[in-house]
Structure formats: C-alpha cells, structure tokens
Amino acid sequence: MDRGPTPFKDKKNVIIALLLMLCIIQAAGLLKAKYDSVSARMESGEGVKITDVSLDSQGYSQLLLSFDMPIGPEAPSYALKKAPAVITPEVKGEWRWINPYALRFTADPAFKGDTRFTIEVKPENFLLKGQVLSGETKFSVQTGSFGVKEISMRTEPVAGQGRKVRIEGDINFSNYVTPENTLKNLSLTGPEGKEIL
Numbered sequence: 001m002d003r004g005p006t007p008f009k010d011k012k013n014v015i016i017a018l019l020l021m022l023c024i025i026q027a028a029g030l031l032k033a034k035y036d037s038v039s040a041r042m043e044s045g046e047g048v049k050i051t052d053v054s055l056d057s058q059g060y061s062q063l064l065l066s067f068d069m070p071i072g073p074e075a076p077s078y079a080l081k082k083a084p085a086v087i088t089p090e091v092k093g094e095w096r097w098i099n100p101y102a103l104r105f106t107a108d109p110a111f112k113g114d115t116r117f118t119i120e121v122k123p124e125n126f127l128l129k130g131q132v133l134s135g136e137t138k139f140s141v142q143t144g145s146f147g148v149k150e151i152s153m154r155t156e157p158v159a160g161q162g163r164k165v166r167i168e169g170d171i172n173f174s175n176y177v178t179p180e181n182t183l184k185n186l187s188l189t190g191p192e193g194k195e196i197l
Contacts, residue, residue: 065085080126093107121137
C-alpha cells in the first residue's frame with residue numbers, strides 16, 4: 001500500500017530539519033548561559049544595579065527605573081503596595097513592574113514642570129530575599145520649563161466683500177498640550193487692540 005511521499009525522502013527537508021534542531025539547541029544553550037550568569041551574580045552577592053532612571057519628555061507623567069538583571073515578574077504587574085522609591089518633592093501616582101528589568105511610576109497628575117526631583121530607591125520594598133542592590137540608590141531628574149518653541153503664521157485673502165483674511169499657522173510647544181487647552185488659551189487681537197478670536 002502506497003502512503004504517498006514522506007517528508008524525509010527529500011534531502012532538502014532532512015537538511016532543514018537538522019538546521020532547525022541545531023538552532024533550537026543553540027538557543028537553549030544561550031538561554032541557559034544567561035540564566036547561569038544571572039544566578040552566579042546573585043549568589044556571589046554582586047547585586048543588582050540600576051542602569052537608567054528616566055522621565056518621559058512628552059507630558060512628564062512616567063518615570064522608569066531600569067535594572068541590569070531580571071528581578072521583577074515576567075508579565076506586567078498590578079500596582080505595587082509598597083513604593084520601591086520615594087520621590088521628592090512628592091508626586092502622587094503608582095508603581096508597576098512592566099517587565100523583569102523595569103519598574104514604571106505613572107504620575108497623576110504629571111510631574112510639575114521646571115522642577116528637579118530626587119528619587120531615593122528603597123530596595124527593601126521590592127527585592128526578594130537574597131537579592132541586593134549595589135551602586136547608586138539616589139538619583140535626580142529635571143523637568144523642563146513649558147514654553148513656545150516656534151510660531152509660524154500665514155494669511156490668505158478670502159473672496160467676498162470687505163477685507164477679510166484667513167489665518168493658518170503652527171505653534172510648537174516645549175511639551176505636550178491638548179488642542180482643547182490650546183484653543184481655550186489662544187487669542188488674536190487686531191491692529192486697534194480689539195480681540196478678534
């Protein structure tokens with residue numbers, strides 16, 4: 001009884017299968033080496049280091065702490081009950097693990113503009129038993145001041161009776177703003193000081 005062609009009769013399929021097995025073995029070896037390296041560092045007492053403390057530049061609402069070893073959960077976490085760091089001046093918000101290497105603080109409301117903030121890490125609030133934090137534990141970040149970076153305006157005549165023009169333009173701010181808030185705070189005055197918009 002003929003069962004049809006088998007995938008292993010063709011030499012190409014055999015070679016592809018062997019290469020795939022080789023790739024899987026190499027990937028497993030690399031993952032094991034990385035795990036062994038992290039485990040060895042933990043056992044030697046070398047400790048976890050903070051590699052970066054950064055504040056988002058668009059809105060100043062998120063602060064990120066990055067670590068050189070995986071110490072958090074694999075999946076994003078719920079809000080942490082104990083704050084892993086103290087921010088001065090105080091900012092309300094919540095801390096979450098976003099991956100094993102990073103903690104994110106989401107401020108509500110955002111960090112105040114044109115202010116220097118000190119972040120003092122509290123390792124006892126987030127490290128597991130046997131883990132130690134080595135290196136710096138106090139950092140600072142600075143928010144920029146809000147302002148207008150650039151304004152460009154263009155006018156074009158509007159057909160019809162009288163002298164009417166249509167004004168188009170762009171305003172670039174140093175930070176994120178909503179269109180609604182911009183329009184609420186925007187005004188246009190004519191040559192006699194009379195408000196047009």
